[in-house]
Amino acid sequence: MPRATSDGVSIYYERDDGEDVPVVFVQGLGYGRWMWRWQREAVAGDHEVIAPDNRGTGRSExxxxxxxxxxxxxxRAAxxxxxxSYSVxxxxxxxxxxxxxxxxxxxxxxxASLGGMVAQAYALEYARAKTLTLCCTTHGGSDxxxxxxxxxxHLGSTPKGASEREVARHRMRPAFTERFTNRNPHLMDRIVEWRLEQDASDPAREAQGGAALAHDVGDRLGEIRVPTLVLHGTDDRVVPVENGELLAEKIPDTRLETFDGGSHLFFIEDDDRVTERLLAFLETGE
Incomplete structure (x- = not known):
């Protein structure tokens, strides 16, 4: 089980073999590695895959x-x-x-989401990013x-008397469309189990939330010099789609694609189309 140490904190990551340039998947706020399982399976083989657990999530400290x-x-929450709080x-x-x-x-x-914020900060501060794909995320700040x-x-609430599984299901409701959850009850049950196994603890989720709220790189996005793909659902109830449009306006070499009716977790609801677009971008940078 590979681990890296960052500022004294042990960060767990998984690694899948592949021939081409590695793809690293960065998780959203509180979510475990399960959130990328569809895209990860499609990319693995052709590309090496790196899948870290954000600090406080899964097997990371x-x-x-x-x-x-x-x-x-x-x-504690305050x-x-x-x-x-953590910082992006x-x-x-x-x-x-x-x-x-x-x-x-x-x-x-x-x-995606908080992971997209981390990706922006990473491209601004470090030199290893070949491309960026930013899903359902924002540059933060006043605009x-x-x-x-x-x-x-809703995301932070705990229904009175609810079980751990009921709380997990309740908190992710705004991230999906009702149509998808109603049509896929067995998958939603599996996602709840994955969340209980891999997601961040409440304190770590709150610290990640503090990082997301403080994130603000809007005035620096012009410094990003790698090809960037911005994907966003038009009915995102967590991070409104206008944020994706702002990213596309401010990052110089950007392609924007919106998914009509897409939720915050549109890359799960419409995984085939998102994966197809991602694979094409990884191949051509366009």
């Missing part, structure tokens, strides 16, 4: 002070959204440590469209 998880939830820049440093440990000289970096308050409240 959280790197939080030991007392923090023991604090009352409201106090601290982890502010002075004790720190998570980009984690990614650099993983690629250094893996001996990767260049990689296609694919990130970006914030997560709707109703969605924010």
């Amino acid at each position: 959280a790197g939080l002070p030991p007392v923090v998880p023991k604090l009352p939830r409201k106090l 601290l982890l959204a502010g002075p004790l 820049e720190g998570m980009a440093a984690d990614l650099e440590a993983v690629l250094e440990d893996a001996g990767v000289r260049e990689a296609h970096v694919v990130g 970006a469209l914030a997560i709707p308050e109703e969605t924010m409240a």
Whole structure:
């Protein structure tokens, strides 16, 4: 089980063999490696695949002070959204440590939501990114469209008396369309199980949320000099689609593709079409 060390924190990653330039998949806020399983399976074989767990997620260490998880939830959440939060820049440093440990000289970096923020920061600060693919993400800052308050409240809520599985299902509801969840009950059951096995703990998820809220690289995107593919669902209830349009306006060498009616997790709901587009981009950079 390969591990890298970043600022004293052990970061776990998986590695699949392949012949072409590695593809590294960066997870969204709180989500485990399961979220990329469809694209990862399609890419593996032709490309080497690197799949790290964000700090605090899956098998990676959280790197939080030991007392923090023991604090009352409201106090803990306030601290982890502010002075004790992770930073996107720190998570980009984690990614650099993983690629250094893996001996990767260049990689296609694919990130969704918080992972897309990490991918932006990574391309700005480090030299290994060959291309970027940014899904359902934002550059942050005052001119970006914030997560709707109703969605924010839902993502962090815990229904009274709910079981662990019910909480996991409840919190991801805004990320999918009702049509998809209604048509795929067995898959949703499996996703709940994957979430319980691989997702971040509540304290780590809160620290990741603090990193996402503080993210702001809108005035630096012109410095990104690698081909970039921006993918976004038009009905994203978590990160509004206008954020994808802003990224495409500000990153010089960008292709924007929107998915009509697509949710925040459109790359799961419409995995075949997203994977086809990603593979074409990895092949040609266009």
